Amino acid sequence: MNTLEIIDWISYIMGAALAAAWGSLSFRRARKRKGDALFFYLLAGFYACILMCDIYYLLTWIVEDYPFVLSPGDLSWVGGLSFLITAALALADKWTPGQREAAKKYRLPALAAPAVCIAFNIAYITIYPEIIVNYLLYAVPTVILSYFALWLFLAEHSAQSNMQIYHLMVLVWLAVQLFYDLFSTLGWNYSFLFCSLLLTLATTTIYFTVRKEADA
Amino acid sequence: MIYLENIFIGLAVPLIIAACLLKGETRRFLVFFTLGLLTCLLSAHINSFIAAAVSNNGYASLTMRQAMAQITPICEEIMKALPVFFFVAARRPGRDSIVTASLAAGLGFAILENCFYIMGAGSSDFLFALTRGFSAGLTHTVCAAILGYGLALTHWRGRLAAPCAFALLCMTSTFHAIYNLLVAADGAWRTAGYIMPVITAAAVIIGMANTKLKFK
Numbered sequence: 361m362n363t364l365e366i367i368d369w370i371s372y373i374m375g376a377a378l379a380a381a382w383g384s385l386s387f388r389r390a391r392k393r394k395g396d397a398l399f400f401y402l403l404a405g406f407y408a409c410i411l412m413c414d415i416y417y418l419l420t421w422i423v424e425d426y427p428f429v430l431s432p433g434d435l436s437w438v439g440g441l442s443f444l445i446t447a448a449l450a451l452a453d454k455w456t457p458g459q460r461e462a463a464k465k466y467r468l469p470a471l472a473a474p475a476v477c478i479a480f481n482i483a484y485i486t487i488y489p490e491i492i493v494n495y496l497l498y499a500v501p502t503v504i505l506s507y508f509a510l511w512l513f514l515a516e517h518s519a520q521s522n523m524q525i526y527h528l529m530v531l532v533w534l535a536v537q538l539f540y541d542l543f544s545t546l547g548w549n550y551s552f553l554f555c556s557l558l559l560t561l562a563t564t565t566i567y568f569t570v571r572k573e574a575d576a
Numbered sequence: 577m578i579y580l581e582n583i584f585i586g587l588a589v590p591l592i593i594a595a596c597l598l599k600g601e602t603r604r605f606l607v608f609f610t611l612g613l614l615t616c617l618l619s620a621h622i623n624s625f626i627a628a629a630v631s632n633n634g635y636a637s638l639t640m641r642q643a644m645a646q647i648t649p650i651c652e653e654i655m656k657a658l659p660v661f662f663f664v665a666a667r668r669p670g671r672d673s674i675v676t677a678s679l680a681a682g683l684g685f686a687i688l689e690n691c692f693y694i695m696g697a698g699s700s701d702f703l704f705a706l707t708r709g710f711s712a713g714l715t716h717t718v719c720a721a722i723l724g725y726g727l728a729l730t731h732w733r734g735r736l737a738a739p740c741a742f743a744l745l746c747m748t749s750t751f752h753a754i755y756n757l758l759v760a761a762d763g764a765w766r767t768a769g770y771i772m773p774v775i776t777a778a779a780v781i782i783g784m785a786n787t788k789l790k791f792k
Contacts, residue, residue: 409747436746
């Protein structure tokens with residue numbers, strides 16, 4: 361592992377750590393104000409999982425000289441995606457019966473997102489079939505999350521809700537992740553700085569959106 | 577050679593008898609404490625079995641250190657969480673009961689594991705006992721606290737409970753894996769591994785101080 365890669369990892373870790381800390385503080389703040397703190401808790405959990413995944417990989421690289429093919433780091437990533445799925449379900453639960461009825465018509469178009477994810481995963485497996493277990497492990501929560509993110513985005517967009525920006529950022533984050541995995545599979549390993557910048561931007565947008573919604 | 581089963585019997589019998597005599601939260605604490613001891617015993621056997629199975633099936637290069645960093649944390653965290661998951665699914669308990677059950681299971685697990693390692697080291701090494709207490713003991717307690725508080729926040733939200741429980745399990749497994757990875761290394765990394773649970777425990781205590789597990 362060269363210095364540039366370590367800097368890239370650390371920048372990603374710093375982004376995730378700041379996001380997790382921000383989520384935790386927002387959670388405490390919302391709880392004190394007796395607001396809806398659950399969403400901040402889920403976001404903090406998501407970023408904590410991303411943070412631990414990156415720390416695990418970096419440490420494995422430094423301490424063991426090479427990363428394991430399938431490790432608890434991967435599990436942490438899947439855990440992070442599960443937190444986002446929980447957050448999506450929590451947001452859908454808040455809909456009124458009228459909104460829920462209106463959202464039904466977006467179920468079919470929302471299948472486009474999982475279809476794209478599956479296409480990407482087929483590409484990864486074709487290029488690099490040795491780590492098929494990893495791709496399957498990542499593919500299942502990614503497909504579920506992408507479906508919910510696009511469905512909720514379309515529904516919230518038609519309702520002109522602030523939360524549409526949140527769902528859009530989740531979709532952007534998933535897209536970045538899919539492209540990052542593709543670049544990694546093709547052997548281009550210097551995209552972490554790019555990812556950390558996007559992560560920070562996405563986080564800022566997400567928190568401002570959620571706070572605005574909570575205040576409203 | 578130390579027989580973990582004998583230590584388990586010595587610790588569990590008085591606890592079971594005491595649990596029969598007591599009622600309410602105290603009984604629940606003792607039951608889950610005993611279940612924590614039992615899960616420690618079972619996971620010790622399962623870890624050995626999986627490590628042997630993996631090294632005999634094409635992963636011959638998997639060293640004991642790597643198995644400790646990869647297999648052990650996942651197995652231990654799943655085993656430790658199972659009684660709590662069953663409790664939450666079957667009994668629909670209150671939030672405080674979930675935290676009590678999770679912490680008790682974690683403590684039971686940590687105590688039997690510490691007994692085994694301290695007796696293995698000759699039991700006269702005070703520094704080793706102190707280090708084990710503040711590192712491995714705290715790691716299990718912190719993981720149990722994360723799981724307990726997290727479940728207590730979401731278990732009453734119907735369909736949110738399952739993905740969130742899975743995400744928490746992934747999170748605790750990775751936290752445990754990072755600890756195992758660090759303590760298996762040498763020098764400063766090992767020291768960092770010993771310090772990590774202490775800092776995290778302090779953060780959890782500060783974060784959850786005066787917490788009312790109440791959500792809108």
